[in-house]
Amino acid sequence: MxxxxxxxxxxxxxxxxxxxxxxxxxxxxxxxxxxxxxxxxxxxxxxxxxxxxxxxxxxxxxxxxxxxxxxxxxxxxxxxxxxxxxxxxxxxxxxxxxxxxxxxxxxxxxxxxxxxxxxxxxxxxxxxxxxxxxxxxxxxxxxxxxxxxxxxxxxxxxxxxxxxxxxxxxxxxxxxxxxxxxxxxxxxxxxxxxxTDEPEVEGLLALMLLHHARRASRTGPDGRLVPLAEQDRALWDTALIVEGVEVLQAALARDRLGEYQAQAAIAALHADAQDVSETDWVQIVEWYDELVRLTDSPVVRLNRAVAVGQADGPQAGLAALADLDPGLPRYVAVTAYLTEQSGSRQDAAKLYAEAARAATSVAERDHLTRQAARVRQRP
Amino acid sequence: MKYLLLKHYRGNPTPAVDFAPMDQWTPQEVDAHITFMHDFAARLEQTGEFVDGQALAPEGAFVRYDGAGRPPVVDGPFPETKDLIAGWMAIDVESWDRAVELAGELSAAPGPDGKPIYEWLEVRPFLAEPPTVTE
Structure with missing residues (x-):
C-alpha cells in the first residue's frame, strides 16, 4: 500500500x-x-x-x-x-x-x-x-x-x-x-x-534538501557523529543538492531575503565544496553577517565565529566569540575547536572535556569526549 | 524536552520539614499520598506531558563483573549511607521552568495530617538526539 x-x-x-x-x-x-x-x-x-x-x-x-x-x-x-x-x-x-x-x-x-x-x-x-x-x-x-x-x-x-x-x-x-x-x-x-508564493518557503525547502543530502555522511556506522570537515563527500546525495540549489536560486532571485534563504545559502556553499579546504569561508561569513542582521540570534553569532575562524584564522574566531554569553549551548565546544586550531592543545583538551559535560545529546557528548581524548593523545 | 523527576529514599538535601517515615502514617494518610501521586500522573497525561513513572523497592544490591569465567560480585544490601532512589517520573515539557513548576507541585504531596511533605525532588534533563541542522 x-x-x-x-x-x-x-x-x-x-x-x-x-x-x-x-x-x-x-x-x-x-x-x-x-x-x-x-x-x-x-x-x-x-x-x-x-x-x-x-x-x-x-x-x-x-x-x-x-x-x-x-x-x-x-x-x-x-x-x-x-x-x-x-x-x-x-x-x-x-x-x-x-x-x-x-x-x-x-x-x-x-x-x-x-x-x-x-x-x-x-x-x-x-x-x-x-x-x-x-x-x-x-x-x-x-x-x-x-x-x-x-x-x-x-x-x-x-x-x-x-x-x-x-x-x-x-x-x-x-x-x-x-x-x-x-x-x-x-x-x-x-x-x-x-x-504559496513566498521565497522563505522555498528557502526552508532548500535548507532541508541541502542538509538531507548530507544525511548518509553525518553519522558513522556505529551511530557516531561525523563533523562536516570529516564527512565523506562521496556519500552526499548530488540529486538533492542540485534540487536544493535550484530551489534556493529561484528564491534568491526574487530579492526578498529571509533567514531560511540565508541558512540555505550557507548550506549550499558547503555542498558546493569538494572538500573542507575548498570551502568558500569568506562568502559563508558574509551570509552569517546577513543572518545576524536578519535574526540577531546569539546562536547565529556563535556559528559565525566558527566560520570567521576558518576564513581569518582561529584568533579572529576566538575574538568573534568575545561578546557572546559563555552559557550559550555549544559555546564551550566552539571555543575548544578554535583553541585547538590556534595550537593550544592542552587547553583545547580541557575545553572539549568541559563541552562534553555540557552536551545536550549523547552523540554530541561522545563526539566531544573523543575529541578531548584525541587532543590529549598527541600533546 | 524530557526531564526526570527523581525521588530519593535517602541522599536528599536536608529535609525542609521533618516528618515520620511513611510506614508510621495512618492508612488514610498513606492513601491520600498515593492518590495524590496517581492524580498527578493522570493530570500530566491530560496535559500531554506524561512519559513514564516507576517506583523502586528499597532493597537491591551493587553488582559488578569479576573477571572471565567468574560469577559477578554482589555487594549489598545498600549501606545506610548510600543515596537511594525511590522512583521517578519522566515528563516531556516545553521548558526547564515548566519542569521545575511541576516538580514543585509533586513535592507538595500530602503527608501526616494531610500537610505537604516539602520533599526534595531531583530534576534532571534527558540527553536528546542531536539536531539535523548544526551549522
Whole structure:
C-alpha cells in the first residue's frame, strides 16, 4: 500500500468534511479514524478511488460520533448521508490547515503534533513513537491543541512564519521510530512551496534538501557523529543538492531575503565544496553577517565565529566569540575547536572535556569526549 | 524536552520539614499520598506531558563483573549511607521552568495530617538526539 498517498490525501479529506459542515476538531478525529482503518484494510483490499474511500469512511465516522452525541442533529444529518462536497477548494483547504495547526497560540510541541496528524496524515501512534512518549499522552496533547484553537475559523489568514518554524522543528527532530521525520518535513515543505508564493518557503525547502543530502555522511556506522570537515563527500546525495540549489536560486532571485534563504545559502556553499579546504569561508561569513542582521540570534553569532575562524584564522574566531554569553549551548565546544586550531592543545583538551559535560545529546557528548581524548593523545 | 523527576529514599538535601517515615502514617494518610501521586500522573497525561513513572523497592544490591569465567560480585544490601532512589517520573515539557513548576507541585504531596511533605525532588534533563541542522 502506498502510505504516502494516504498522507497526501489527509488534509484534503479534512477539508471536504469541514466544507460539509463538520467542525475542524471532529473532522480531524474522523479522518484519523479513517486513516487507521485504511492502514489496516488497504493492504488486502485496496480501493479503486482512495480519496473517495477516505471521504466516505471519515464522513461515516463523523456521523457516528455526531449521532451518539446529539440526537437532534442526528436526524438532520441522517437524511444527508452523502452531501455534495461543495466547490473543490483542495489547495486552499490544505493551506488553511497548515496555518491552523501552527496557530501562534499553540505551544511548539502541540503545533508540531497537530501538524503531523492533520496535515501530515500520521497516526497518533506514529507521532508518539517518533517523539518517544506514550500514545495516550500524545493523543491528549493533540486534543488539547484542538480545544485551544476551537474558536479559530478555518478561513482566517494565518502566520506563515509559525508554519515554517513548525516544519523546521519537525525536520530538526530527525529520525525517530518508524517515521522519518526529516523526510516528512521535506514532503510538507514541498507541498507548502507548491501552494504559496513566498521565497522563505522555498528557502526552508532548500535548507532541508541541502542538509538531507548530507544525511548518509553525518553519522558513522556505529551511530557516531561525523563533523562536516570529516564527512565523506562521496556519500552526499548530488540529486538533492542540485534540487536544493535550484530551489534556493529561484528564491534568491526574487530579492526578498529571509533567514531560511540565508541558512540555505550557507548550506549550499558547503555542498558546493569538494572538500573542507575548498570551502568558500569568506562568502559563508558574509551570509552569517546577513543572518545576524536578519535574526540577531546569539546562536547565529556563535556559528559565525566558527566560520570567521576558518576564513581569518582561529584568533579572529576566538575574538568573534568575545561578546557572546559563555552559557550559550555549544559555546564551550566552539571555543575548544578554535583553541585547538590556534595550537593550544592542552587547553583545547580541557575545553572539549568541559563541552562534553555540557552536551545536550549523547552523540554530541561522545563526539566531544573523543575529541578531548584525541587532543590529549598527541600533546 | 524530557526531564526526570527523581525521588530519593535517602541522599536528599536536608529535609525542609521533618516528618515520620511513611510506614508510621495512618492508612488514610498513606492513601491520600498515593492518590495524590496517581492524580498527578493522570493530570500530566491530560496535559500531554506524561512519559513514564516507576517506583523502586528499597532493597537491591551493587553488582559488578569479576573477571572471565567468574560469577559477578554482589555487594549489598545498600549501606545506610548510600543515596537511594525511590522512583521517578519522566515528563516531556516545553521548558526547564515548566519542569521545575511541576516538580514543585509533586513535592507538595500530602503527608501526616494531610500537610505537604516539602520533599526534595531531583530534576534532571534527558540527553536528546542531536539536531539535523548544526551549522
Amino acid at each position: 502506498n502510505e504516502s498517498l494516504l498522507r497526501e490525501l489527509t488534509p484534503a479529506v479534512i477539508g471536504v468534511l469541514v466544507r460539509r459542515g463538520a467542525d475542524f476538531a471532529s473532522a480531524e478525529d474522523a479522518v484519523q479514524e479513517a486513516l487507521v482503518k485504511a492502514l489496516a484494510t488497504w493492504p488486502d483490499d485496496p480501493p479503486r478511488d482512495p480519496k473517495g474511500w477516505l471521504v466516505t469512511a471519515a464522513w461515516r465516522k463523523f456521523l457516528d460520533h455526531t449521532r451518539s452525541e446529539i440526537s437532534r442533529r442526528d436526524r438532520e444529518l441522517a437524511v444527508e448521508v452523502e452531501p455534495p462536497a461543495g466547490p473543490a477548494a483542495t489547495t486552499d483547504d490544505t493551506m488553511r490547515l497548515y496555518f491552523l495547526c501552527a496557530h501562534p497560540t499553540l505551544s511548539p510541541a502541540s503545533a508540531v503534533a497537530l501538524t503531523l496528524r492533520a496535515v501530515g496524515g500520521l497516526t497518533t501512534r506514529q507521532i508518539a513513537t517518533a517523539y518517544l512518549i506514550p500514545e495516550a499522552t500524545m493523543a491528549q496533547r493533540i486534543s488539547r491543541a484542538k480545544r485551544r484553537i476551537a474558536g479559530v475559523p478555518l478561513n482566517q489568514p494565518g502566520d506563515l512564519a509559525t508554519v515554517l518554524r513548525v516544519l523546521y522543528l519537525v525536520f530538526n527532530e530527525g529520525y525517530g521510530g518508524d517515521v522519518d521525520l526529516a523526510a516528512e518535513a521535506i514532503r510538507l515543505a514541498r507541498q507548502l512551496a507548491a501552494l
